[in-house]
Amino acid sequence: MRDVTHDVPAPDRRAFLKRTGVLGATAAASSSLAACSAGPESTIDTGGPGSGRNRTLTAVIGYGNDGSWDPTQTASAFCMAGNHHIYEGLLDTDPISREPYAALATQVPGDLSGTSWKFTLRQGATFHDGKPVTADDVVFAFDRILDPDTQTLAKGFFASWLKEVRKIDARNVELVLKFPFPEGISRLTLAKIMPKHVFSRPGAWDDAIKGKAVGSGPYRQAAHHPKSNTTFEAFAGYNGPRRPAFKKMNWLTIVDAAPRVARISGSSAGAQIADNIPYANIEQLRSGGLSVAGAAGMNNLFLMFNTKHKPFDDVRVRQALHYAIDTEKMVEVALKGHGTPSSSFLNEGNPSYRRAKTVYDHDPEKAKALLKEAGVSGLEVEILAVNVSWIVDCLPTIKASWDAIGVRTTLSPQETTAVFTKLDQKQDYQVVAAASNPNQFGLDADLIMHYNYGPANLWMGYTRWADNAVAKKLFKDMEQATREPDADKKKTMIQDYIDVVAEQAVLYPVVHNELMTAWDPRNLSGIRAQPYPGINLLQAKWV
Incomplete structure (x- = not known):
């Protein structure tokens, strides 16, 4: 792949x-x-x-x-x-x-x-x-x-x-x-x-x-x-x-x-x-005399929901699908231990990290309860995914986890350009699984969150969520945090609105992983x- x-x-x-x-x-x-x-x-x-x-x-x-x-x-x-x-x-x-x-x-x-x-x-x-x-x-x-x-x-x-x-x-x-x-x-x-x-x-x-x-x-x-x-x-x-x-x-x-x-x-x-060394080749390269080192950061597999496609307009459905995923198994099997389940939008090494109030630990019973509460049964989901090799390795765990709670799941990995061309053309979709790394632009949380969230943001256009009342309040909170002069207060304000992002799970990471370089x-x-x-x-x- x-x-x-x-x-x-x-x-x-x-x-x-x-x-x-x-x-x-x-x-x-x-x-x-x-x-x-x-x-x-x-x-x-x-x-x-x-x-x-x-x-x-x-x-x-x-x-x-x-x-x-x-x-x-x-x-x-x-x-x-x-x-x-x-x-x-x-x-x-x-x-x-x-x-x-x-x-x-x-x-x-x-x-x-x-x-x-x-x-x-x-x-x-x-x-x-x-x-x-x-x-x-x-x-x-x-x-x-x-x-x-x-x-x-x-x-x-x-x-x-x-x-x-x-x-x-x-x-x-x-x-x-x-x-x-x-x-x-x-x-x-x-x-x-x-x-x-x-x-x-x-x-x-x-x-x-x-x-x-x-x-x-x-x-x-x-x-x-x-x-x-x-x-x-x-x-x-x-x-x-x-x-x-x-x-x-x-x-x-x-x-x-x-x-x-x-x-x-x-x-x-x-x-x-x-760069971009597959985990399976690390020991082979080291045995050949090469240095291989990893670095953990924001690199993540995320799920993005189309909130105009029912039932993904219901936050309980989005949360259920996150709770259902066996992230520990994903890290062990797909990432060979080179990753961590997400406990915030930010990775744990970020200076502004705080464990979110909503953390999607593997809880299939809670997932089934949330779907029942939302009145959803017999759900069938197609995951439109990019074909980045480590993302493809993670997809079977998502499918198995969702199938286990009665959500019939189909995987559809495609070229990255094909996936986002469909999104740019505003074609209908249910869920996208892809990779992202805002650390390319820097470490400050204000930058990272504005890259992913905002009223005119490209990503929010994909999710079709920007006109939601919760979203509008979130965007105002984000701008207030940007303007806050006190560094400690700003950090707390950002952490507080990330709690909202975690709870809403519109675009949210599943796991953060390491990137490997060999020389x-x-x-x-x-x-x-x-x-x-x-x-x-x-x-x-x-x-």
Whole structure:
């Protein structure tokens, strides 16, 4: 079974293309991208093998590289990881701790209690085409994100608290906030600074979606072959804090698990690092001398209900189906112990985690009682699921659990693009099972919850729940929490409204799991497994 990107629903390309009229229909987006296939293998630029310190680092990424590369739009695991090497924000964040550090800016502001943050750009910073980075580029990037007439994914991370970005002079800018929002400082890594002279041209945003990437980061994009590979070269003009250690990098996209593992293992291994390692292959790779490490975070299997399709408008039915699932068995059998049953929307390692008031421990008798109370019998359910391999491994446990309480269950795993094309086209469905990992964007709970919930949110459009009275109250509570200046009180407010999200179970995680990364320690040092898809090599080097 194929591994496809965890970062569903990839609102980057579908929602953007649909809303801006680039393509007439969602289905056209998928067919258009499918047409951008790579040429025959002999034509693919791998960057050359090199030798010694100049040899090419080869990485295997278990997700597609044919999503949007537009930093304001993308939720693609491959493209986001690549962009972190190509672009810089004013500030960027450590891939593990998520602590902000000065990137294009010269320093992190010391006082975050006010509504004005001022930044000076790094002296001598240039884009990959040799043009200097200026305040105009910073304003250009933020204007796009905040433009009320442009639908971007990044807007949801900034518009609620950031009023505008002003140019002071050629190397200085001011961010004007609507209210004090210290959490926003770590989000600046999501606002990659893009060259105005490149991306203000007609059609340039379409080119960005297709793969055009020009930044000021340590690596420049050398070649891009959708569905095959993307190559990078060290940028000689880079003078920032995280210098490139590899002269060339070749990132292969291999979504099928078996060939991905084969590429990094055995005597013919051609890669030094791979992400998205299947649990069943961990010991095999370790016995071959590779390091394999996991990182637990928000990565989860969630259930999403169509609340306009009866009886899923009834909260008792949604709760019943969650209580029925034997999550301990799912973790043991499908995840080989590399996961935990959800006890909140957030994973247990999140700084804002608190065990929810409603926790769906396996309780089939309670599930049957709730269905009876709701007046539901003889329920037949089709689970529309993405075919990510570990999700498919989990589906039989859901079916067996629901069958055991008298719910006749049919499994329908499909390509991720097929599942979300149906949702974008507003086709009818009952329940969706898919994977998500908001940790790609950060750790702060306000960001995570707004990514999944909100009156105009893409996910809430899928659930058709936004006009519900409970939902409207939830959205108001979320906005109040965003504006709360006291950090401890804000944390409690978020935990309280997550209790509502848990109780309603409209879109809610079943299990959180670990993501595994493998690398050759005889070749690479400085590798840290991250709890979200992709890799970060900005602190790695040859042994």
